[in-house]
Amino acid sequence: MARQLHPQRRLDQRVCSIEFFPYRSQSFAHGSVRLPSQAYSFALVRRAIARGAVLVVTRCEGLWYAAVPELREARAAGRLFVSSNPRSSSLAPRTLGDVGFNKMLEALGS
Numbered sequence: 051m052a053r054q055l056h057p058q059r060r061l062d063q064r065v066c067s068i069e070f071f072p073y074r075s076q077s078f079a080h081g082s083v084r085l086p087s088q089a090y091s092f093a094l095v096r097r098a099i100a101r102g103a104v105l106v107v108t109r110c111e112g113l114w115y116a117a118v119p120e121l122r123e124a125r126a127a128g129r130l131f132v133s134s135n136p137r138s139s140s141l142a143p144r145t146l147g148d149v150g151f152n153k154m155l156e157a158l159g160s
Contacts, residue, residue, distance in 0.1 A: 064158050068094055070110040070117070084117075092118050099124050104157035106141060106150070108133040128153070 068091045095118050098105060105124055107114055111132050115121055124130040131150030133141070143151040 066094065066098070070113050088117070096120060099129075102129065104153050105130045106133065106146065106154060107131075108139050108141075109136045111136070 070091075071085075071088070095105070095114075099118075099120050105121070107121070107130065121130055125132070128149075131146045131153065133139075133145045134147075135145050138145060141151070141154060146154065
């Protein structure tokens, strides 16, 4: 049975979704191209790492590690979890593993 969050919890104060863009495509294999606006996203991730936040990567794991190498340390410390299915944005025990899913729920205050 899935655990549910307390209805009074403010998820907008507990969750931040940061997308890695631009995505690779057949017509634009950007490699190491960085856009100025990406610096802000990377800084947000670094701040989350510094404060010990639980992090979840659903897509572009390799690109994230290349852009924010500190993510490897967060993973080694048990605070970063990577989805086993990059084609699905579903966050569930089957995609994050029981440990990752439960850590995410704890961070949400369930």
